[in-house]
Amino acid sequence: MTHAALEVTGLLGAVPGVVAAAGRATEVPVVPDAEQARGWLERELADPVYHEQPSLLQRLLDWLGRLFEGADGIPVGNVGTLLAVLGGIALLVLIAFLVTGPVRRNRRVAGTGTVLDSDDRRTAAELRAAADAAAARGDWDAAAADRFRAVVRALEERAVLDERPGRTAHEAVEAAGVRLPAHAVDLRAAGRLFDDVVYGERAASAAxxxxxxxxxxxxxxxRPTLPAGLAGVDA
Structure with missing residues (x-):
């Protein structure tokens, strides 16, 4: 249906209200002339109810729903209609991405990335040296990542943490915080920094x-606290 046809349909839909309003006002059947009919129509259409609009997204969804009602809802040979449908679908995809994209990113940096891969056998000293080299060339992302890895590897070497490839930053700092309660808060902050830099979109700094x-x-x-049940055993 063309834009002009839609306007005509809308006007025709308003006519019963116009006539009803006129009938209520006069209490008798009225056959208006052209000027009177135009005035009644203008007053009726001035009612705010005709200007209430749903949201842009809801109107788009309603429109697409009408197009897909029944097998014959879309004229296949109408290239303009087809392009409009494709444009509408693309817009819906864009809206969905804008809404869910940040959610996916937040989930990705919520502690799901590993600190040390199974094939990363570097010692704490080697990881510290790699972090120093990265800092020297101004690569603060690599420096921060390897510096945190060095913290975790050193805790494994001291048996504060068990050596476990694939451990996430969240798992590492939570376990370490139990044995090192004085540093638990700072360890959690360091774990979040690692996730944000390595798996998120944050850029590390010299600080x-x-x-x-x-x-x-x-x-x-x-010196770490002893695990429960191991009193008297040196860490």
Missing amino acids: DDAGLRELDARVAAT
Whole structure:
């Protein structure tokens, strides 16, 4: 249906209301002349109810629903209609991406990425050296990532953590925080930083690397608490 036809249909739909309103006002059948009919129509269409519009997305969904009602809802030979349908679908996909994209990114950085791969056998000292080299060339993302890996590897070497390839940053800092309660808050912050830099969209800075370097030194100098049931056994 063309735009002009839609306008005519809308006007015809308003006519019963116009006539009814006129009938209520006069209490007798009225046959208006052209000028009177035009005035009644203008007053009726001035009612706010005719100007209430649903949201853009709802109108698009309603329109697509009408197009797909029945097998004959879309004239196959009408190229303009086909392009309009494809454009509408593309718009829906774009809206869905804009709405769900941030959700997917948040889930991705919520502690699901591993700290050390199964084939990464570097020692804590080697990871610290890699972080130093990255910092020297100004690659703060790589420096922060390897600095946090060094913290985790050092805890494994001290048997504070069991050596477990595939452990996430969240798992590492939660387990380490039990044995090192004085550093639990800082360890959690370091784990979030690692996830944000390696698996998210955050860029690390020199300050981030310096903070991780300082945390690594403090953790290395702290004697961990003993696990439950191992009183009297040195860590």
